[in-house]
Amino acid sequence: MIHLFQPQTGELELAAVAEVFADRWLGHGPRTKAFETEFATHLGVDPAHTIFLNSGTAGLFLALECLDLAEGDEVVLPSLSFLAAANAVVAAGARPVFCDVDPRTLNPTARHIEAALTERTKAVIVLHYGGYPGDIEAIAALCRDRGVPLVEDAACSVDSRVDGRAVGTFGDLAMWSFDAMKVLVTGDGGMLWVRDPERAARARRLAYHGLAQSSGFGHARVSHRWWELEVPEVGRRVIGNDLTAAIGRVQLGRLPGFTARRRAIVELYDRELAGADGVLTPPPPPAGHESTHYFYWVQFADGMRDDIASELLAADIYTTFRYAPLHKVPAYRSADQAPLPSSDHAAARTLCLPLHPGLTDDDVRTVAATLRKAVAARRQEP
Numbered sequence: 001m002i003h004l005f006q007p008q009t010g011e012l013e014l015a016a017v018a019e020v021f022a023d024r025w026l027g028h029g030p031r032t033k034a035f036e037t038e039f040a041t042h043l044g045v046d047p048a049h050t051i052f053l054n055s056g057t058a059g060l061f062l063a064l065e066c067l068d069l070a071e072g073d074e075v076v077l078p079s080l081s082f083l084a085a086a087n088a089v090v091a092a093g094a095r096p097v098f099c100d101v102d103p104r105t106l107n108p109t110a111r112h113i114e115a116a117l118t119e120r121t122k123a124v125i126v127l128h129y130g131g132y133p134g135d136i137e138a139i140a141a142l143c144r145d146r147g148v149p150l151v152e153d154a155a156c157s158v159d160s161r162v163d164g165r166a167v168g169t170f171g172d173l174a175m176w177s178f179d180a181m182k183v184l185v186t187g188d189g190g191m192l193w194v195r196d197p198e199r200a201a202r203a204r205r206l207a208y209h210g211l212a213q214s215s216g217f218g219h220a221r222v223s224h225r226w227w228e229l230e231v232p233e234v235g236r237r238v239i240g241n242d243l244t245a246a247i248g249r250v251q252l253g254r255l256p257g258f259t260a261r262r263r264a265i266v267e268l269y270d271r272e273l274a275g276a277d278g279v280l281t282p283p284p285p286p287a288g289h290e291s292t293h294y295f296y297w298v299q300f301a302d303g304m305r306d307d308i309a310s311e312l313l314a315a316d317i318y319t320t321f322r323y324a325p326l327h328k329v330p331a332y333r334s335a336d337q338a339p340l341p342s343s344d345h346a347a348a349r350t351l352c353l354p355l356h357p358g359l360t361d362d363d364v365r366t367v368a369a370t371l372r373k374a375v376a377a378r379r380q381e382p
């Protein structure tokens, strides 16, 4: 089977985990701090503002919680988002309002966001489809102008930049996902970045029960009665730990290699699929935009996507579509949702092909050849 995604973990990660075992400190500790610092350096931000969590979803929920939303508030996000973003909006007491996307990049432009803004809009969430930065500079400028906080769901863009600036640092809050299928994996895990220092300190508290200070060993030499509790606001427990941080640190060191191999695979797909009748390959990112290359997506001219996905599966090639449109999901649907024709169009025609550094060039050629054959057979049908 040629898989869609596959984590790249091996001896280096095992050795890092073995060190954690030997030290007998598995929970939140020095390796968590070190990972937060190294990730902050990777982003070019202050490490006091990066918080290692147990998932990217926890980062979305915390980000929305920090915005103090209320009933009647609206949060604008593209319909082609991961469902955790909409869940986080609803959990924070607000209403998701879905906007359209560019039908080829599957990213919203500033124009799409602007069309969905109302006086009730209290936040905007954007993701960077497949790691492609999209219109992030213009969207960040629009949100600044309107005084609306921008949350970047940078789950897929751990190594994406615009003119050298890390994606995720354009808005006010951002999170990255390190789940088992991502580019940098810790099994489960995520990083939250919060621009404002006070909000960052609050997010850190909320990630660990709402405690203002540690009530454990970490505080024993600081406070006389370190077991006493100071809880300015109730929180949850969504912190990362030293086991997953140890894996994350190794993965961060390997990230440039992962991205380079992903880019090479994308270029090979582009060559192998060039000129294939009825297949559109991803539009190249504009100058200055660097992608993590999380997805390689193709689009079909005449709505034959579902049959092609089945035919590829029968040939042991697993593909999928991300992200099924949220404005169609009853749990989030509202009566006054505007029609989103480009999202509907893209959702009916797009397929994500296998993309991970474990693929050989032969695997990529096999996928491309099987796809070309499946498309050509359908185009010959009367």
Ligand SMILES: Cc1ncc(COP(=O)(O)O)c(C=O)c1O
Residues within 6 Å of the ligand: 055, 056, 057, 058, 081, 082, 084, 085, 127, 153, 155, 156, 176, 177, 178, 179, 189, 190
């Ligand atoms: C765009 C996007 N946002 C958020 C998440 C949630 O991340 P996690 O799985 O780490 O909770 C994912 C995971 O698939 C994602 O793809």
